[in-house]
Amino acid sequence: METVTYGWWLPPSLSTYGPAIDRLIIIVHWFMAFLFVGWGIFLVYCLIRFRQKEGRKASYESSHSKFPKAIEIGVVLFEIFLLVGLSFPIWSKYKSEFPQKSESLEIRIIAQQFVWNIHYPGRDGTFGKGDPKFLSDSNPLGLDPNDPVGRDDIVTVNQLHFPVNKPVIAHLSSKDVIHSFFIPVLRVKQDTIPGMSIPVWWQATQTGQFEIACAQLCGVGHTLMRGFVTIHTPEQYAAWMAEQEAQLMPPPATQPTETAPMEAQ
Numbered sequence: 001m002e003t004v005t006y007g008w009w010l011p012p013s014l015s016t017y018g019p020a021i022d023r024l025i026i027i028v029h030w031f032m033a034f035l036f037v038g039w040g041i042f043l044v045y046c047l048i049r050f051r052q053k054e055g056r057k058a059s060y061e062s063s064h065s066k067f068p069k070a071i072e073i074g075v076v077l078f079e080i081f082l083l084v085g086l087s088f089p090i091w092s093k094y095k096s097e098f099p100q101k102s103e104s105l106e107i108r109i110i111a112q113q114f115v116w117n118i119h120y121p122g123r124d125g126t127f128g129k130g131d132p133k134f135l136s137d138s139n140p141l142g143l144d145p146n147d148p149v150g151r152d153d154i155v156t157v158n159q160l161h162f163p164v165n166k167p168v169i170a171h172l173s174s175k176d177v178i179h180s181f182f183i184p185v186l187r188v189k190q191d192t193i194p195g196m197s198i199p200v201w202w203q204a205t206q207t208g209q210f211e212i213a214c215a216q217l218c219g220v221g222h223t224l225m226r227g228f229v230t231i232h233t234p235e236q237y238a239a240w241m242a243e244q245e246a247q248l249m250p251p252p253a254t255q256p257t258e259t260a261p262m263e264a265q
Contacts, residue, residue, distance in 0.1 A: 015186040016203045099167035111179035111192040114221035122152030158227035163237035180216035
């Protein structure tokens with residue numbers, strides 16, 4: 001898998017809802033460019049048409065021209081169309097129409113200064129319990145080692161793995177301050193807030209390796225809060241999970257080897 005390089009335009013769109021978001025961004029940018037050029041031309045026209053010259057007095061009365069009023073109404077109507085006709089449906093579909101949990105990979109992503117902790121539930125599909133008293137460098141989420149449900153859980157730091165063409169539901173939270181979970185190629189951006197669990201979802205359409213960024217200034221190490229996404233084929237993801245599970249298993253007990261009795265000298 002190759003790492004994608006970004007160009008001058010939008011990053012590659014690798015999520016199922018990415019094209020709809022990109023269309024909205026492009027329409028808004030063209031609309032703003034039209035307004036910028038239009039009002040710029042109007043400004044130059046006014047500077048020339050109403051410039052100071054001999055025999056002309058300034059008028060301080062309001063203008064009753066119908067032409068500017070028609071433009072204002074047109075701009076307002078188009079902005080209403082952008083909100084009601086385009087933005088609201090896209091936002092509502094993304095935020096409300098979550099995929100079925102039974103058909104999705106469900107994970108937890110816990111932000112902290114300045115790393116991303118990713119929590120996978122293991123083969124049983126259930127997250128283990130946690131307690132702050134178990135927090136340590138080797139146990140950043142404070143998982144209870146005595147909880148049998150959590151013994152198959154997998155925790156990675158700054159390494160997010162999931163399969164292509166399968167919905168992923170991520171529950172976002174933070175251990176300290178507000179961060180912002182951002183994967184540009186998946187068009188995912190969501191603040192993580194201490195004390196809250198905020199769900200987001202995505203479904204990738206292509207394999208590859210990409211970046212996770214923090215889009216919210218979160219401290220002196222903000223620029224170093226960088227993670228990595230690996231989108232696997234289903235077979236590659238199964239192999240990766242098997243490798244992680246193997247690391248959780250204790251090494252097999254070694255049997256004592258039999259030695260031949262020493263001959264009497």
